[in-house]
Amino acid sequence: MATLYDVCKKTGLSTATVSRVINGSGLVKEATRERVLKAMKELNYYPSHAARMLAGSKTDTIGVILPVIDNGYYVRVLRGIDVVSTRANLKLLISFYHSGSDLSDILSSLSGEGRADALILSNDTPLQPEQIRKLAGSDIPIALIGQKHEDQPAMDSVLLENFQGAGDAVKHLLEKGPKSLIVITGPEDNHDSQERLRGVRQAVADAACDVELVVLHGDFYHEGGRAVFEEYVKQSGAFPEAVFAFNDAMALGVLDVLNEASVSIPGDVQVIGFDNNEIAQYIGLTTVRVPMQKIGEEAARLVAERIKNKELPAESVLMETALVARKTTGNGASFSSPKM
Amino acid sequence: MATLYDVCKKTGLSTATVSRVINGSGLVKEATRERVLKAMKELNYYPSHAARMLAGSKTDTIGVILPVIDNGYYVRVLRGIDVVSTRANLKLLISFYHSGSDLSDILSSLSGEGRADALILSNDTPLQPEQIRKLAGSDIPIALIGQKHEDQPAMDSVLLENFQGAGDAVKHLLEKGPKSLIVITGPEDNHDSQERLRGVRQAVADAACDVELVVLHGDFYHEGGRAVFEEYVKQSGAFPEAVFAFNDAMALGVLDVLNEASVSIPGDVQVIGFDNNEIAQYIGLTTVRVPMQKIGEEAARLVAERIKNKELPAESVLMETALVARKTTGNGASFSSPKM
DNA sequence: TTACTAATTGTAAGCGCTTTCATAAAACAT
DNA sequence: ATGTTTTATGAAAGCGCTTACAATTAGTAA
Incomplete structure (x- = not known):
């Protein structure tokens, strides 16, 4: 050499x-x-x-921590990060996090050992106070996706208009005047899920009608959504008239149950998801679109800027969501199950 | 610090x-x-x-070059790489490649600047002879996924049993004795696609029946598959009795056309894809399963081993495929279009 | 106790760059 | 022609480790 x-x-x-x-x-x-x-x-x-x-003493690389989830969501976020960081001549050092792994390890090798100039932590990478303290010490710019961090050290964050999006979804569902509305949330500690629930409650209150709102606790997985919905149906002995699952995967689980019972969609039950993933697009699931790539782009932009100027005040970017009305709420051709 | x-x-x-x-x-x-x-x-x-x-003079990181494709395929491969490299205490430096970007740039910053101890190049990252020469000079271990490289420098590779898998698909299709069989290939220079086509030809020959085999050239994208199939149908004025698309995305495009024409599946037309992606599983598309995560794991294993011992002879791993018979070829409940 | 081997620890020379400060050359003004 | 800037280059001190090789200490057998 x-x-x-x-x-x-x-x-x-x-x-x-x-x-x-x-x-x-x-x-x-x-x-x-x-x-x-x-x-x-x-x-x-x-x-x-x-x-x-x-x-x-600069690495020209940014560390990215993503949850281990194989759906297309985080690839798109990653792609957004890639677009912007490539433009800024920054390389990506990627670590996957899952509940079994030790976030501290990842963080120390990324920031402690100085492998990266900045960090992007995606949803579902729960920062413990102690880890935050350490990170603060290393004073490396950090952008959070789908998480909030109000205290010191200041961190940028990219958030979703969950409140608004969930509100839109509920409003859309209530247009047909259902008697009962079920929402299936994500994990309790998930920020997105919490905000969506707030949005739901507000929208229901605003609607001033007398739907019965039932909150079911899901886990953002297909099977989980299916299970919790199935359980509810069994318990209550009846189908609700509207279901809002806090992500598409769970909505798909709900559709499974509905289809197996040959319930008409959206005739008897309307269903809405959240994310607008590939399958939702394919089968015509009404959902709330999440600008995944844009989220990644914003996160990368934030850290790239902060690398240049660490004095910038922490910024919090809100990404827009948009309702995409499709067949499962009676828009477009009628829904027919892909599974029989 | x-x-x-x-x-x-x-x-x-x-x-x-x-x-x-x-x-x-x-x-x-x-x-x-x-x-x-x-x-x-x-x-x-x-x-x-x-x-x-x-x-x-070691980086404890391995460089990964992936094509910019947002479907779940490469996330799974990446996940496999991650599993093994995490275990070996290697970090991942990831670059995305698309036809517009300059592979040389990526390669030189990864290997030339010495940011990585080894490289994994995924499918669709076409190495030019000149680039290969440079890489050879840097003598850093390289594993290719879905590509072959017979000449010096020796490179490891992880290949799919495309021949076998495609053969299985054709055999399955021919069981019902269709008069005509259409295959829709990937890009001409794609190694996987070439092998699948070989497998198809062999299987048709072996079957010793008189199906008419028509080869259509696709691009591995949903829209492309749809377009080329639609065009064929228009030209020939009739539907074939069996279609084998070289990946699921294109098979989905074929299903679109079929469904719009209200053709019965698999009654009138059988359809098979390749990959076994999320949607295929969801809608019941018969397909050939590709062990995506395993592919990544093998690639990572190969380079990890070679980092320790550069003298090892180049190895070529063949990954198994398996036919997954579902509704679009008459297995399981009958297929009904998710789009109407 | 003495000589000798094995187990520990220390010394110091880089690895290949960036960067501050000093110097030299060129350009300009007077 | 002489002094003053401006512009271009060089000298050298690190950056924070790894790793021969040397030195020391402990352990052992004679």
Whole structure:
């Protein structure tokens, strides 16, 4: 491997000058610059990332922590992060987190060992107070996705208009004047889920009608949604007239149950999900669209900016949601189950 | 940030000894080891990754290049890579590649700048001969997924049993004795697609029946599959009796056309895809299962092993596929379109 | 006790860059 | 022509580790 010294030798210049052209820090005569560039190409020289990191104390990489969830959601978020960070010449160091793994480990190798200049923590990567304290010490910019963090240290965050989106969904459902409305939430500690529930309650209150609102606790998984809904139906002995699952996966579980019982959708029961994932689009599930890629882009933008200027005040970006009315609430052609 | 020197000062030991306990290279008295560990904890010390990289010339990270495709496929592959690399204490530096981006750039920053100890190149990241030459120079282990590379430098590869899988699909289709069979391929230069086509031809020949085989050229995308099939139907003025699309996305496109024409599936037309993606599972599309996570695991295993021992001969792993018979070929409940 | 081997620990030379400060050359003004 | 800026380059000190190799200490057999 050619080193900077080889380039110096070849050009007869000092390390300082060669370093300057590598970093494009101006202050170099154009002719010299070209001479160096030529030598670099001829030697097939690439600056050692390790050395630059050590000497320059910056890594040009941003650490991303994603939950281990195989659906398309986080790929899209990741893609958004990628778009913006590629543009900013930042590489992505990615770690997956699941409840069995140790977030502290991940955090210390990313920030403690100085592998990254900034961090993006996605939903479902629960920060413990102690970890936050450590992170604060390392003072590396952090952007949170779908999580809030009000105390010090200041962290940027990208949030969803959950309240609004859930409210829209409920309003849409109530248009047909159902007697009963079931919502299936995500995990209790999930911020998105909490906000959606607030939105639901508010919308129901605002509607000033007398729907019966039942809150079922789900887990954001297909099977979980199915199970909790099935259980409810068994207990109550009847189907509700409207169901709002806090994500599409669970809504799909609800549809399973409904289809197996040959209930007409949306004739007897309306169903709405949240996310607008691939299957929802495919089968015509009414849902609330979440701008996944944009979320990633915003998160990357936030940290990229903060890397340049750490003094910026923490920013919180709210991403818009939008109701997508489809067949399961009577829009478009009628729904017919893909599973029989 | 505490440095190794701080730990030395605190313990009164030399950098060599402290370094030894950090690296667990034995040769340190147990009491000393504990003393150092304690000091590290108290100082909240983490070894600088940059310094270790520079001094030790290893990065403990593996570079992964994935195509920009938002479906669940590559997340699963990535997940597999993650599982194995986490176990081997390797971090993942991920780059996305799409036809507009410059692979050379990605490769040089990953291998040329020495950011990674090894590389995993996924499908659809077409290596040009010149790039390969450069990579050879850097002699960093490389594993290819879904690509073959026979010449020097030796590269590991993880391949699919495309031939077998496609053959199985065709055999399954021919059981009902269709008069005509249409296959919709992927891009012409795609290795998987080429192999699947070989498998198809072989299976048709083996069957020794007189199906008419028509090969349509697709692109692995839903819309592309739909378009090419629609065009064919228009031209020929009739529906074939069996369709084998080389991935699920295109098969879904075919189903769209069929459903819009209210053709009975599988009564009039049987359809098979390839991949076994989420939607295929959901709607009951017969398909060929691809062990995506396992593919990632194997790729990571290969490079992890080669990092330890560069002398190992290049290895080529063949991953098994398996036919999953579902409704679109008459298994399970009859198929009914999710879109009307 | 003495000589010798094994187990620990220390010394110091880098790894390949960035960057501050000093110096030299060129450009300009007087 | 001389002093003053401005511009271009160089010298050298680290950045925080790893790792030969040297030195010391402990352990053992004679």
